[in-house]
Amino acid sequence: MATLPQEMSYVAHGAGGGPEVLALARGPVPEPKADELLIRVLAAGVNRPDVAQRGGSYPPPPGASPVLGLEVAGEVVACGAGTGRFRVGERVCALANGGGYAEYCVAPEAQCLPIPEGLDTLRAAALPETYFTVWANLFGHGRLRAGETVLVHGGTSGIGVTAIQLAEAFGATVLATAGSADKVEACRRFGAKAAFNYREQDFVAEVKNFTGGRGLDVVLDMVGAPYFARNLQCLGLDGRLVMIAFLGGTTAEKVDLRPIMVRRITVTGSTMRPRTTAQKGEIARALEEQVWPLLRQGRCLPPVHATFPLSRAAEAHALMESSTHIGKIVLTVAE
Incomplete structure (x- = not known):
C-alpha cells in the first residue's frame, strides 16, 4: 500500500459569507477512527446544506469535520478498527458527516456503499445526499x-x-x-x-x-x-x-x-445530518437492496448538470444559488 501524505488540499470557507469566501487551503489528512474509512476523494457532490453551512445557518454536528461536503466517491485508502466490509483499494460512495470538499475524507463504514456497476465516480458522487x-x-x-x-x-x-x-x-x-x-x-x-x-x-x-x-x-x-x-x-x-x-x-x-x-x-x-450512524446505516442498506439494482440497470441515474475542479468551488456554489441548474453539481478532486 502506498504511503499516505501528511497534508492535503481542501476548500476552506473562513468565517463564512458568500461563495467568494471559498478558497483552497492546506491541512492534515484525517485519520479514520473506529468504524470509519478514509477515502481518497475523486469527486464530491455539491448540495444546498453546503451552501447553508457556508452561510452559517447549518453548523456541523459535534465531532464532524468543519470542512464542507456531505457526499463523496473515491477509493478506500485506510480502514479504522472495527471495519470489515470494505477493503483498501475498493471504490465506494459515501454519505459523509462533513469534509467532502477535500482530497481525503473520512466516513463511517455504515454510511458507505459500493459504487454501482456501470457508474463512474462523477455520477457516484451525486448519489448519497439526495x-x-x-x-x-x-x-x-x-x-x-x-x-x-x-x-x-x-x-x-x-x-x-x-x-x-x-x-x-x-x-x-x-x-x-x-x-x-x-x-x-x-x-x-x-x-x-x-x-x-x-x-x-x-x-x-x-x-x-x-x-x-x-x-x-x-x-x-x-x-x-x-x-x-x-x-x-x-x-x-x-x-x-x-x-x-x-x-x-x-x-x-x-x-x-x-x-x-x-x-x-x-x-x-426531517433533516439527514443529525441522524445517528446506525440510522443512516439502515437507510444505506435499504438503498442498496431497493435502489442500487435500478442504478445497475441504468435507471434513476442522477443527471450531472456541471462539474468544477475543487479550486473552483466558489463557482459551483454561485451556480447552486442561481437555481439555473437541472440536476447535480459535482466537484472533481482527483483522477
Missing part, C-alpha cells in the same frame, strides 16, 4: 406507495430529480413544479406525468384538475412557509406533507389548519 434524503423522507416519513400520486416541488433540483425518478420507478404517479418552461419539460423527461410552472400557473388548481378533485397522497416540499397553506389544499384524505427544507422561509402566518383535521393530513419532515 438518495438518502429522498428515500428516508418520501418513502419513509411520506410512506409513498405504488398507485399513489405525489407532488414534488423543485422538480429539477438534485432532490427533485431523484424524487421524480424513484417515485415513478416504484409505481407512483408524479407531478412536479419548476420555474421555467425548460425545467417543466425536464421534469416530464425524468418521469413526471405533469409539471407546472409555478411562476405562471396555480399549482393548487392544476393539482385539483389533474386528480379530479380527489387531491394528492403526498407532497414533498422544500420551499416552506410560502407553500404551506397551498400544500394543505393539494392533499386529499389521509394525505402526507413532507418538508425537507425552508428555502422560502420558516414562519407561515394566517394558515387555515382545518384541512389537517378534516382530511386527516399528516405533516412531517
Whole structure:
C-alpha cells in the first residue's frame, strides 16, 4: 500500500459569507477512527446544506469535520478498527458527516456503499445526499406507495430529480413544479406525468384538475412557509406533507389548519445530518437492496448538470444559488 501524505488540499470557507469566501487551503489528512474509512476523494457532490453551512445557518454536528461536503466517491485508502466490509483499494460512495470538499475524507463504514456497476465516480458522487434524503423522507416519513400520486416541488433540483425518478420507478404517479418552461419539460423527461410552472400557473388548481378533485397522497416540499397553506389544499384524505427544507422561509402566518383535521393530513419532515450512524446505516442498506439494482440497470441515474475542479468551488456554489441548474453539481478532486 502506498504511503499516505501528511497534508492535503481542501476548500476552506473562513468565517463564512458568500461563495467568494471559498478558497483552497492546506491541512492534515484525517485519520479514520473506529468504524470509519478514509477515502481518497475523486469527486464530491455539491448540495444546498453546503451552501447553508457556508452561510452559517447549518453548523456541523459535534465531532464532524468543519470542512464542507456531505457526499463523496473515491477509493478506500485506510480502514479504522472495527471495519470489515470494505477493503483498501475498493471504490465506494459515501454519505459523509462533513469534509467532502477535500482530497481525503473520512466516513463511517455504515454510511458507505459500493459504487454501482456501470457508474463512474462523477455520477457516484451525486448519489448519497439526495438518495438518502429522498428515500428516508418520501418513502419513509411520506410512506409513498405504488398507485399513489405525489407532488414534488423543485422538480429539477438534485432532490427533485431523484424524487421524480424513484417515485415513478416504484409505481407512483408524479407531478412536479419548476420555474421555467425548460425545467417543466425536464421534469416530464425524468418521469413526471405533469409539471407546472409555478411562476405562471396555480399549482393548487392544476393539482385539483389533474386528480379530479380527489387531491394528492403526498407532497414533498422544500420551499416552506410560502407553500404551506397551498400544500394543505393539494392533499386529499389521509394525505402526507413532507418538508425537507425552508428555502422560502420558516414562519407561515394566517394558515387555515382545518384541512389537517378534516382530511386527516399528516405533516412531517426531517433533516439527514443529525441522524445517528446506525440510522443512516439502515437507510444505506435499504438503498442498496431497493435502489442500487435500478442504478445497475441504468435507471434513476442522477443527471450531472456541471462539474468544477475543487479550486473552483466558489463557482459551483454561485451556480447552486442561481437555481439555473437541472440536476447535480459535482466537484472533481482527483483522477
